[in-house]
Amino acid sequence: MRDVFVxxxxxxxxHARAFxxxxxxxxxxxxxxxxxxxCSDSRVLADHxxxxxxxxxxxxxxxxxxRVIQHVDGEAVVSGDVLYPIEHTGTETAVIVGHTGCGAVTATYDALTDGLSEPxxxxYSVGLLVPHLRAGVEALPEELERERAIDHLVEYNVDRQVEFLQNSPDIPESVDVVGVVYDFQDRYDGRRGEVHVVNVDGETDPEVLKAEYPAISDRIERLWVY
Structure with missing residues (x-):
């Protein structure tokens, strides 16, 4: 048995002692x-x-x-693990958490530009993102460096996941859907580990969001307004 598991x-x-x-x-x-x-990335401390x-x-x-998307019989639907608390426990707030330097978004970018070979x-997982990020890759400013392009696409991916939830007949209109980006690479103004609000119920204009939600205006920021 490896020491890490011990x-x-x-x-x-x-944990057990404290809880x-x-x-x-x-x-x-x-x-x-x-x-x-x-994202499952080990650098994203999901609850913490x-x-x-x-x-x-x-x-x-x-x-x-x-991702909030899975395929069932060839149809894109809201993933069951996302839908369960909304359908069965009365949860009415959904938060999509992207992060800077996302490997899945990077792989999707590569799949749409140079091709990708993975197990x-x-x-399959990257393939779920490809159709939703294709237009974003095509719209990227040409002069962007690769790492900046990826972080632009991180926001774009969050937007598409928010959009998919909003457009799904399985998600009641009463559910608030918020999109944020977790930053540990100094891409946004703020401290490492802060989340930055980029989308609220489909609205992505930072100035509109700041006017509508003044209490969190200092946490509203986007790298890409397209």
Whole structure:
């Protein structure tokens, strides 16, 4: 057994000791306040990013590319892991969390420009993003360096995931859908680990969003207004 897993178990000891008495209210069910859809990237601390230490507060979905889409019988539908809390636990806030330097977005960019060769499982996941990012790749300013192009596409991908949820008949109109980018590479103004709001219910203009949500105006920022 590798030492890393032994250290993980030691960390779980600390966790169990701290949270032993915090599951009483949620042992028989859950009603999370929000569902977050984050990238599986190990640098994205999905729950910790929100300061969450309360069982039952957030329903956390994680996959490469922070996707809300899956294919069923050839049709693109809202992924079941995203839809479950909305359909069954009364959750009415969905947050799509992209991140700077996203590997899945990078792979999609490469697939749309130079081609991509990956194992089938990775190709499938990237393939779910390809049709939604194609127009974004085509619209990128030509003078952008590669890493900047990727971060522009990170926002574009968040926008497309928000759009897909909003357009799905499975998502009630009462559900708020917010798109953010988690930055640990100094791309945005702010501290490493901050999330920056780029989309609220389909609105992407930072000035409009700041006027509509003044309480969070300092967290609203985009790299690409297209």
């Amino acid at each position: 250290s993980m178990l030691a960390g779980n000891d600390d 032993d008495d915090q599951f009483d209210a949620v042992q028989d069910g859950q009603r999370p306040d929000a569902v977050t859809v984050t 990013a929100w300061g969450n230490a309360r069982p039952g507060h957030l329903f956390t979905v994680s996959n490469i590319g922070n 089938p499982g990775i190709e």
